[in-house]
Amino acid sequence: MKLAPVDYFILSLYFAFVLGIGWLARRRVSTSSDFLTSGRSVPVWITSLAFIAANLGAQEVIGMCASGAKYGIMTAHFYWIGAIPAMLFAGLFMMPFYYGSRARSVPEYLKLRFDEKTRTLNAVTFAVMTIFSSGISMYALGLLFELVLGWSFTASVLLSALIVLIYTFLGGLSSAIYNEVLQFFLIVLGFAPLSILALRRSGGWNGMAARIPAVMTHSWSHVRHASENPMGVEVFGLVAGLGFVLSFGYWCTDFLVVQRAMAADSMSAARRTPIIAAFPKMVMPFIVIVPGIVAVALSQMSLGYAIPHKADGAFDYDQVLTTLMAQFYPSGMLGVGLTALMASFMSGMAGNVTAFNTVWTYDLYQGHIRKHAPDSHYLLVARVTTIAGVALSVATAYLASHFNNIMDFLQLVFGFVNAPLFATFLLGMFWRRATGHGAFAGLLAGTAAAAATHGLTLAEGKGGWLGAVIQTFPSTMAQNFWIAIFAWSACFAVTLLASLLSPSKPEGELRNLVYGLTDIPHDRALAWYQRPVFLAVVVVVLLVALNLLFW
Amino acid sequence: MTDLRAAIGMFFAVIGLILTAAGMVLPGRAPLENANVNLYCGAAMLAFGAVMLWLAGRGRRSG
Numbered sequence: 001m002k003l004a005p006v007d008y009f010i011l012s013l014y015f016a017f018v019l020g021i022g023w024l025a026r027r028r029v030s031t032s033s034d035f036l037t038s039g040r041s042v043p044v045w046i047t048s049l050a051f052i053a054a055n056l057g058a059q060e061v062i063g064m065c066a067s068g069a070k071y072g073i074m075t076a077h078f079y080w081i082g083a084i085p086a087m088l089f090a091g092l093f094m095m096p097f098y099y100g101s102r103a104r105s106v107p108e109y110l111k112l113r114f115d116e117k118t119r120t121l122n123a124v125t126f127a128v129m130t131i132f133s134s135g136i137s138m139y140a141l142g143l144l145f146e147l148v149l150g151w152s153f154t155a156s157v158l159l160s161a162l163i164v165l166i167y168t169f170l171g172g173l174s175s176a177i178y179n180e181v182l183q184f185f186l187i188v189l190g191f192a193p194l195s196i197l198a199l200r201r202s203g204g205w206n207g208m209a210a211r212i213p214a215v216m217t218h219s220w221s222h223v224r225h226a227s228e229n230p231m232g233v234e235v236f237g238l239v240a241g242l243g244f245v246l247s248f249g250y251w252c253t254d255f256l257v258v259q260r261a262m263a264a265d266s267m268s269a270a271r272r273t274p275i276i277a278a279f280p281k282m283v284m285p286f287i288v289i290v291p292g293i294v295a296v297a298l299s300q301m302s303l304g305y306a307i308p309h310k311a312d313g314a315f316d317y318d319q320v321l322t323t324l325m326a327q328f329y330p331s332g333m334l335g336v337g338l339t340a341l342m343a344s345f346m347s348g349m350a351g352n353v354t355a356f357n358t359v360w361t362y363d364l365y366q367g368h369i370r371k372h373a374p375d376s377h378y379l380l381v382a383r384v385t386t387i388a389g390v391a392l393s394v395a396t397a398y399l400a401s402h403f404n405n406i407m408d409f410l411q412l413v414f415g416f417v418n419a420p421l422f423a424t425f426l427l428g429m430f431w432r433r434a435t436g437h438g439a440f441a442g443l444l445a446g447t448a449a450a451a452a453t454h455g456l457t458l459a460e461g462k463g464g465w466l467g468a469v470i471q472t473f474p475s476t477m478a479q480n481f482w483i484a485i486f487a488w489s490a491c492f493a494v495t496l497l498a499s500l501l502s503p504s505k506p507e508g509e510l511r512n513l514v515y516g517l518t519d520i521p522h523d524r525a526l527a528w529y530q531r532p533v534f535l536a537v538v539v540v541v542l543l544v545a546l547n548l549l550f551w
Numbered sequence: 552m553t554d555l556r557a558a559i560g561m562f563f564a565v566i567g568l569i570l571t572a573a574g575m576v577l578p579g580r581a582p583l584e585n586a587n588v589n590l591y592c593g594a595a596m597l598a599f600g601a602v603m604l605w606l607a608g609r610g611r612r613s614g
Binding site: 021182201298303327332334336 | 555558559562563565566569570573574577579580581582583584586588589591592593595596599
């Protein structure tokens with residue numbers, strides 16, 4: 001792929017704008033809470049778009065297009081059943097506790113609700129995981145740009161990291177959130193034309209569907225048995241593993257996204273954030289997944305387009321998005337497309353950096369290292385942490401380029417730690433008898449159950465390290481769904497039992513933290529179209545319609 | 552700070568202008584596409600930018 005001067009001009013214009021937004025946002029920062037939580041002052045349309053943009057990293061965009069080419073429209077389950085119900089739940093039922101408790105982070109909520117050890121366990125694993133995922137995403141981007149454009153890996157990694165560093169250093173969370181809105185629009189306007197043009201070339205939806213296997217254009221008709229679909233998943237694993245455990249675990253407890261809602265300017269805005277975000281989230285598959293599906297149809301049409309191969313002969317699905325851009329975008333729009341890819345990378349990375357920053361400064365540094373310092377000290381720590389977080393991400397990107405196996409191993413371990421989380425929050429928020437000892441024991445048990453499930457089962461040659469193999473899964477995806485189901489169940493059961501065996505907190509300490517001891521906000525003062533429940537009902541109707549349409 | 556809508560509107564208006572100009576001046580076509588992609592996408596972004604700028608202006612007037 002060859003870029004023209006106009007493409008480079010558009011890319012540099014984008015860099016200038018994100019830095020400019022950072023420069024303007026810096027004026028709003030005078031305390032650590034301005035820097036780390038935006039002083040709870042961001043309007044709802046901005047937090048909503050930032051909520052999905054922070055999740056829409058480069059790995060997500062490239063990976064979803066790749067999965068589209070590999071699995072077809074079933075990939076949309078990661079957006080529909082695998083996100084929307086959890087986003088609605090987060091807005092309707094969990095935000096009253098997160099926002100109402102005045103906690104500054106998700107781990108801090110755990111500290112208020114349970115105890116210090118539960119908070120620290122969650123904060124440490126979250127902080128490490130955030131740095132690693134930002135590094136891995138940076139590595140993927142550097143690799144892609146090296147392969148497609150011939151840019152040096154070091155140059156693209158360092159330049160993009162430096163720009164994210166400058167704007168998050170200047171304006172903190174506000175700067176990251178404002179830029180995420182710009183990045184969101186750029187991702188949509190940069191990728192949507194690709195989807196439309198490619199679909200038109202293959203003869204529209206029906207023309208495309210006629211050229212590829214039926215399983216690629218149906219999301220639900222081939223999931224009765226794992227053998228019917230290329231994902232190798234069946235309906236229970238899909239609904240319980242992805243739709244419940246993994247999805248609720250991510251959208252309801254991951255501070256990366258929850259932080260955006262917590263920055264909203266009122267309780268009602270915080271509750272509406274994930275619900276309004278669900279509208280664009282629902283249609284994202286048509287922008288990021290459909291191009292991958294069309295690519296398969298185009299490769300059947302003797303147009304000279306073929307899905308790229310790796311050196312070993314296997315398909316290299318990660319290159320589908322960029323090769324399609326080269327086929328459909330002329331110089332100019334090609335620059336916008338690549339800038340959109342860069343924007344998705346930056347929104348993901350800035351999301352990681354700002355979330356890491358808050359957890360490190362408030363939960364680990366203030367919680368354990370210096371408890372009672374003046375606020376200016378924590379603002380300084382937060383600024384230094386921004387630099388450290390970016391530097392650690394870059395280091396991780398290099399580590400990933402040399403030791404791919406370590407990265408795979410770490411991602412596996414993080415999966416074990418994350419899988420049970422939602423059980424802890426669910427019991428913590430809705431059962432006042434749940435205790436700190438119970439939560440801590442439950443989390444450990446859930447992680448152990450996840451590891452044991454992986455050790456006792458086999459999928460695509462992965463797992464089975466405990467000697468005996470009880471079950472063989474048709475795909476690692478199915479294995480992951482079932483690991484999540486067992487981890488969640490173990491955490492739920494152990495938290496329940498251990499809580500009953502340990503003394504509970506007095507009710508006075510649980511005010512605004514648990515259902516039954518918290519004033520649930522009334523929506524009567526709001527106009528009908530602003531009420532969270534009304535918006536959620538509209539989302540559900542649209543979600544059902546989409547699933548029926550692509551059944 | 553300056554209204555975010557103004558910043559976003561300005562960004563897309565400028566990108567839209569560049570693309571529209573490129574669509575009119577450069578003969579470049581993509582390998583699999585005969586339509587003038589730059590012109591159409593440029594016009595769309597220009598329109599989006601204009602709407603954002605209009606919203607920002609309206610917001611400023613009303614306070």
